[in-house]
Amino acid sequence: MKISAGFTLAYDCPKPTPMLLVLNIHPSRRADLLTDQVLEFDRPLEAWGYLDGFGNACARIIAPEGRTTISTAFTLYDGxxxxxxxxxxxQHDIRDLPDEVLVFLLGSRYCDTDRLADLAWSLFGHTPPGWGRVQAICDYVHARIAFNYQKADATRSAAGANVEQTGVCRDFAHLAITLCRCMNIPARYCTGYLGDIGVPPVDDPMDFSAWFEVYLGGHWYTFDARHNRPRIGRILMAVGRDATDVALSTNFGASTLARFEVVTEEVTTA
Incomplete structure (x- = not known):
């Protein structure tokens, strides 16, 4: 099938402001593109691309004073x-994990493993290691957190989400990732597009989505504690330790998000 996706974002800056952008699709999905996927800017500015330490396709810009609009639109093939x-x-023994996977066992900014280790072992120590243990963690997180856009909090950690029992997709991902790491299962944060494909549409405005991947049996596998069911049409943008590594924009100066529109939908033919 074909999926049409893209976004339009606008930032207001009181003066020229350096920014890091993680807004391209992941290099692993570029072979599926049916049209170009490039970042477009509504005004001349300095921009250049790079690959970060996690293999994400990122960009650096100097946003001029005033409002800068960034957009992209593309069509992609999906199986x-x-x-x-x-x-x-x-599940792997720690000694058998590849060196590059070990970082996804460690605590990070939003995945405070030190605060949740005892809880994790009390809840999941009896579960069979491997896929079943990850699914048990997803079941717990799915039941523990109530999804609520109005309760989004950019400073909330996994432990905070477990206590407050509310949040958005990033909170589901952070809590599940943290519990997996506490159980010695490498887990990494994912962000990208996930439209209402193969499921009933919802009334909420379209947004980017967060899920996570775990390393089992020599492969990275997708899990989604918010929806807690296999979904169709994910388009990966970036992976990292947590939301810090894959922020849409990191601004080195004052900047206000003035416009936010995301589109992702199946292309249907009459």
């Missing part, structure tokens, strides 16, 4: 299959 489910995927 139309739901997230892969491998119930017998095994």
């Amino acid at each position: 139309g299959l739901p997230d892969v489910v491998v119930p017998d995927a095994p």
Whole structure:
């Protein structure tokens, strides 16, 4: 199937402001593009691309004084299959993990493993290691947190989400990732597009989505504690330790988000 996706964002800056942008799709999905996916700016500015330490396609800009609008629109081929489910995927012993995976066992800005380790072992120490343990964690997080756009908090950590029991998709991901890491399962944060494809549409405005991946049986597998079911049509943008590594924009100076529109939908033919 074909998916049409893109966004329009606008930032107000009182003076020229350096920014890091994580707004391109992930290099692993570029082979699926049916049209170009490039960042477009409504005014001349200095911009250049780079790959960060996690392999994400990022950009650096100097946003001029005033309002700068950034946009992209593209069409992408997707196999139309739901997230892969491998119930017998095994958990690795720590000694058998590749070196580059170890960082996804460590605590990070929003994944405060030190505060949740005792809880994790009390809840999941009896579960069979591997896929079943990750699913048990997703079941817990899905039931623990109530999704509420009005309760979004950019400073909320995984431990905070567990206590407050409310939040948005990033909170579901952070809590699940943290509990996985506490159980010695490498887990990384993912951000990207996820439209209402194969599910009933919702009334909430379209947004970017957060989910996570775990390393089991030599592969990274997708899990989504918010929806807690395999979904169709994910388009990965970036991966990292937590939301800090994949922020849409990191501003080195004053900046206000003035416009935010996201589109992702299946292309249907009459």
